[in-house]
Each structure stands twice: as C-alpha cells, then as structure tokens.
Amino acid sequence: MKNRLVWALLMLVVLIVINVIKTPTFLQIELKDGHLFGSLIDILNRAAPLILISIGMTLVIATKGIDLSVGSVVAIAGAVACLFVSQHESGDSTVSTMFTAIGLALILSLVAGVWNGLLVSAIGIQPIVATLILMVAGRGLAQLITGGQIITVSMKPYSFIGAGYLAGLPFSIFIAAGIFIIALLLTRKTALGMFIESVGSNPEASRLSGIYAKSVIWIVYIFCGLCAGIAGLILSSNVSSADGNNAGLWYELDAILAVVIGGTSLNGGRFYLLGTVIGALIIQTLTTTIYSIGVPPEITLVVKAFVVLIVCLVQSDNFRKKISYLAKNRSKARQAAKKEVSA
Amino acid sequence: MTSKLRIDSRYLPIVVTLGLFILMFLVGSLRYTGFFSAQVFYNLLIDNAFLIVVAVGMTFVIVSGGIDLSVGSVIALTTMISASLVQEHHVPPLVVIPLVLLVGTVFGWIMGSIIHYFELQPFIVTLAGMFLARGLCYVISIETITIDNPFYQHISQMKIPLPGGFISISVVIALVVVAIAIYLAHYTRFGRAAYAIGGNEQSAVLMGLPVAKTKILVYMLSGFCSALAGVIVTFYMLSGYGLHALGLELDTIAAVVIGGTLLTGGVGFVAGTLVGVCIQGIIQTMIMFEGTLSSWWTKIAIGVLLFLFIVLQRVLTAGKKLNKLGA
Numbered sequence: 001m002k003n004r005l006v007w008a009l010l011m012l013v014v015l016i017v018i019n020v021i022k023t024p025t026f027l028q029i030e031l032k033d034g035h036l037f038g039s040l041i042d043i044l045n046r047a048a049p050l051i052l053i054s055i056g057m058t059l060v061i062a063t064k065g066i067d068l069s070v071g072s073v074v075a076i077a078g079a080v081a082c083l084f085v086s087q088h089e090s091g092d093s094t095v096s097t098m099f100t101a102i103g104l105a106l107i108l109s110l111v112a113g114v115w116n117g118l119l120v121s122a123i124g125i126q127p128i129v130a131t132l133i134l135m136v137a138g139r140g141l142a143q144l145i146t147g148g149q150i151i152t153v154s155m156k157p158y159s160f161i162g163a164g165y166l167a168g169l170p171f172s173i174f175i176a177a178g179i180f181i182i183a184l185l186l187t188r189k190t191a192l193g194m195f196i197e198s199v200g201s202n203p204e205a206s207r208l209s210g211i212y213a214k215s216v217i218w219i220v221y222i223f224c225g226l227c228a229g230i231a232g233l234i235l236s237s238n239v240s241s242a243d244g245n246n247a248g249l250w251y252e253l254d255a256i257l258a259v260v261i262g263g264t265s266l267n268g269g270r271f272y273l274l275g276t277v278i279g280a281l282i283i284q285t286l287t288t289t290i291y292s293i294g295v296p297p298e299i300t301l302v303v304k305a306f307v308v309l310i311v312c313l314v315q316s317d318n319f320r321k322k323i324s325y326l327a328k329n330r331s332k333a334r335q336a337a338k339k340e341v342s343a
Numbered sequence: 344m345t346s347k348l349r350i351d352s353r354y355l356p357i358v359v360t361l362g363l364f365i366l367m368f369l370v371g372s373l374r375y376t377g378f379f380s381a382q383v384f385y386n387l388l389i390d391n392a393f394l395i396v397v398a399v400g401m402t403f404v405i406v407s408g409g410i411d412l413s414v415g416s417v418i419a420l421t422t423m424i425s426a427s428l429v430q431e432h433h434v435p436p437l438v439v440i441p442l443v444l445l446v447g448t449v450f451g452w453i454m455g456s457i458i459h460y461f462e463l464q465p466f467i468v469t470l471a472g473m474f475l476a477r478g479l480c481y482v483i484s485i486e487t488i489t490i491d492n493p494f495y496q497h498i499s500q501m502k503i504p505l506p507g508g509f510i511s512i513s514v515v516i517a518l519v520v521v522a523i524a525i526y527l528a529h530y531t532r533f534g535r536a537a538y539a540i541g542g543n544e545q546s547a548v549l550m551g552l553p554v555a556k557t558k559i560l561v562y563m564l565s566g567f568c569s570a571l572a573g574v575i576v577t578f579y580m581l582s583g584y585g586l587h588a589l590g591l592e593l594d595t596i597a598a599v600v601i602g603g604t605l606l607t608g609g610v611g612f613v614a615g616t617l618v619g620v621c622i623q624g625i626i627q628t629m630i631m632f633e634g635t636l637s638s639w640w641t642k643i644a645i646g647v648l649l650f651l652f653i654v655l656q657r658v659l660t661a662g663k664k665l666n667k668l669g670a
Contacts, residue, residue, distance in 0.1 A: 066466075119650075123654065123657060124657065125653055125654075125657060126606060126607065128410070128466060128606075129600070129606050129653060130653075132593060132596065132597075132649070133646050133649050133650045133653070134646070135593065136593050136597065136642055136645055136646045136649065137642060137643050137645070137646020137647065137649075137650075138646075139639075139642055140639040140640065140641070140642025140643035140645075140646065141639075141643060143637075143638075143639035143642070144637075144639050144640075144643065147637075148637055148638075148639060244639075253470060253473075253474070256467075256470070260467070266464055266466075266467060296481070296482075296485070298478065298481025298482065298485050298585075299478060299481065299482060300478070301474045301475070301477050301478030301481065302474070302475055302478030302479060302482065303478075304474050304478075305471045305472070305473075305474035305475035305478060306471075306475075308467065308470065308471040308474065309457070309468070309471045312461075312463050312467050312468070312471070313457075313461060313463070316461045316462060316463055317462075318460070318461045318462045319461045322460070322461075
C-alpha cells in the first residue's frame, strides 16, 4: 500500500513542481477579507465534489463493483434541490427551505443507491449493467425535473454549501473532509472495511463464513449514491444553478480514474481511501495545470486517456511480467554478444 | 409433447423484442394519424442507420464477453478527420473514407491487443480509448467543421425510391453490414469462436480455438463499424464535430441488450440488435408524434426497457440453471 501511495504522491508532487516552474506564485496563499486565496485552495475547492464521489466509488469498486450512475445522481440531486429552492425562494424561512431542499436531494440520492443495490445484490445483475440503467434513465429524470432548462437560484444560505467559507477555507472542503473521515472510521475502525474487502475478493466464501454479503453490497451502493448526492449539492450550489443536461457529466469516469490512480484495483478486494483522495487531487491538479501551462484545455482528455492506460498497465501483472521478460532477454542477448566478442 | 410448440428460451428475448416492436408500431398507428405509413418505418432506418452499424459491431464484442465504450468517440473522431481532410486539406473523399475506416480498425486493434495481451478489463481499456478519441477530436479542432464537398452533399441527398417512400444510401450500407454480420456470426469459424469465448474463455482456449486472434478481431470489427458509422454520420450531418455521438455507447449497449444479447457473453443475435435499434427509434418517433412529450422521456423509456430486458434475461438464465439442476 505504501508503495502505491508513494507513486501517487510523487505524481502529485511532480504536477505541483511543474506548476511552480510555470507560475512561481502557485504555492502562495493570501489572506483577503478573512478568506484564504490561492491556487492550492482553489484546487482543493474544485476537487471537493470529485473527492466525495471517488470515496463512494472506492468502496463500490472494493466489492468488485462499479457505479456508472454517479454523474446522473449528481444531476438529479442538484436539480431537485434547486427546483425546491427556486419555488420557495420568496418565502420567509429561508434556512428551513434550504434544509428541506437538501433533505429532498439526499433522500433521492439514497433512493438511487437503494435501487442500484437492489439490482446488484438482490437481483444479481452485473454492476456495470445495473448502474448503466440509472445512468441512462437518471439523466432523463434530471432533465425532467429541470424541464430541460437551467434552473438558477439566488438564495444566500444555499450558495453557502458550495461557495461559502468557514474559518477562512471553502466550506466544501470541510464537507469532503468530513465524509472522508466518516468513511475512514467506518471502514478501518469497525469490521465493515474487512467485510467489504472480503466480499470483493470472494462473495460466496464470505457468505459462507457468515458475512451478509448482500447487505454489504447494498450498503456500499447506498453510500456511493449519497456521496454523489452531496457532490451534486455542492456543484449546484457553487454555480447557483442546476443543469439537468450537463451537471455531473463525465464524473463517473473521473471518479473511476481517481480510484484507480489511488491504487485500488478494479478487481476488488482491496481499497485505499487516502490513495483515492490523492488520485482525485491529481486529476484536479492535472486539469488546472493543463489550463495554466497554456495547452488547450481540450487536450485534458488525451492526457487523461494516457494516464488511465499507464496506471492500468502498471497494475497489470502480465504487463510487468512481459517487461521484465523483455529486459531479461535483452540483458541475455547483450551477454551473449559480449561472449561472442570476447571469444 | 408441447416441447415442439415452445420457443427455445434462447430465442425468447428476441421474440419479446420483435413482439414489442410490432405492438409499439400498432399502438402508434392507432393513436396518431399518419403514423401508419411505410415512410415512418423507412425514417426509423434512415435516422438510425449509423446506430445499427455501431450496434452490430458492439454485438460481437458483447457476445465475446467484452464491452466497447469507445464507439461514440470513434464516430466523432471519424467525422472530425473526414471533415478536416476534405474541407481543410482538400483530400479527395474516395481517399478519405478508406483512410478513416482504417483508422477506426487500427484503433480497435490497439485496444483489443492491450485487452488481450495485458489481461486488462475491456471496460477500462475502451474507457481510455474513449477519452483518447474524444480528446483527439478537440486536438483537430474545437469548432464544427462544415462540409460543402459536392461528393458528400450528393451522397447525403441521394434518395432511393421504394414502395411508399424512399430510403437513403446509409440505410443500404447499414443493411449490408447487418447481412454480412449475420453471416459472420452464424456461419463462420470467427463467429463460432467469438460465441465460444463469450461462453467460457478457458474452455475456448482448451478447445484450441484461436482466442487471441478472435478477441482482437472482435475489437477491430467494432472499431471498423464505429468508423463506418462515423462516415454515415458525416453524410447525415455534413459536418465534423467533437461532440457528435456523445453518449452513444450507452444507446448502443442498450440496443444490443434489448435485442436479446446477454451481457455476460456467449448468447446474442445480430438480427436482434437490428430490432433493438428499431425499438429505440420507435420510442423517439412516438415521442415526436405525441408532441407534448419531451426528448428526455426517450432516455427514461430506454432505461425502463433496459431494466425489463435485463431482468427478463436474468429470469431466463436462472430458469435454465434450475432446469439443469432439476434434471
């Protein structure tokens, strides 16, 4: 595990160094009006939704599953919250309106998780297929809620979730950190983490040894749905609007990428939450770097493609075997050549 | 005694799909005036010709137990390369079209080789392929490139008269692809090997089937089909754009599943995929005729159908296992 974390951390450091070379003020953090400002804070702030989704995704992948519906859940949660807020904006009790909106969004994302869990654990459908259903239909639902339009809201308490500051830092960072700590405590201080890993390596064996494999699977999908829902709230609150068409688009892919970079194998059975957080930070820094170097942002996708491939190849035993085999062959050939020369 | 009358459970999904299509066409005809016409049916094919071609390639991939998430991006890349070469570099279309088909095939070859030789999950490799192809589009240009080449315009406006209406040249291409694919799937060694690998890769290896070759060929075929679909889209849209066919991979997978192909591999029908695409098309047509419904209902309807068909497949495969156990 340490090895993998080191690689991920190294990648992050290299990215930051590139940034510092390009823009020497990159690491500077200023204090303005009691808020901290700077590129690093900015990256943390923007990475918060991705970190949340990736944490949920890590646990799902640890059970050998995958959740493709997170992007749609992001859109649904944002849409329903913004719709409720926009309808009750003129009312007096703004704070209670906000909490109702948040509650509605979280309940819907919980339902989404229950639905995915039902398909995967109770009906036994392959995770990629089961969550594909909600990915397709969920985007439609989000568009249905927003009526295909962008709903804008202008409510102060609501915009605090994604754009507010607490103790000088963006509030979204605290949310992401909170969920991370909760996930870490639940999985490392209780037996849940071990159950998840055991179900991921062999669901049948873990069932036989007395673990409620189905409940464990159900729990991780629900948790993942909730994480996506919270991320949806942050994202929609940050831009004070909900867009059923584009909110959360491509997030499932970025989240999977973050998890894989963090050292969690797609084959399940093992997970590294801290690695995932670093992975998400790498992706966000990468995006920022690409912007700041002056490379057209469109190339982000190409860069991400190569990152996915390289990380997966490094994880593949077969690839490592082949490389070491090639290296051996080459050194053998060299030795043979040397012998010939000396003879 | 009744066994002769019963449908083989393997064919049940495709029968259900076909029945559903006929039912929807009937409902549409009864509900909306002007729905019951040959042209409405032809339009289904015209508007979805490219989807048919991609879905046929995807059928082979899924039958062999894999998945290809890169198809939509490869389509976009094809339109982009075509438009850029024809429009900005004045390369003749008859050179461009074979070239883009080659690009798609090579793309599939690379992904297939990585999947096979490094034993990576098809899902993640084709995901990388999807990022890469979509990204390359933007490297070429972030703007739409409109094509005003006479050859492309001529082909795009060509109408082939049929009783009760007309079809476009894309439909002919799509139907030829379906015919060839049916032949490939059911009457060649390649097809049998693909089914065998999807059924159980290890047994396929032990049987001495050319697993490596077949697996890579399947992705090459899918890449070729995506590029061909891209050519059709270029005819249809007369432009290259990095956002063409966004999210198409899911429509394609949905069409294949609704057409009766098992996502676990080993079972599937190219003809079923054709009907699967037609079902998606007819949902859109009905929503258009309804007038008051919006386009997102298509997504919700496809999601619901996808759900029903997957559960149906699940029930059928579970039934088969029970039968085996009972016997």
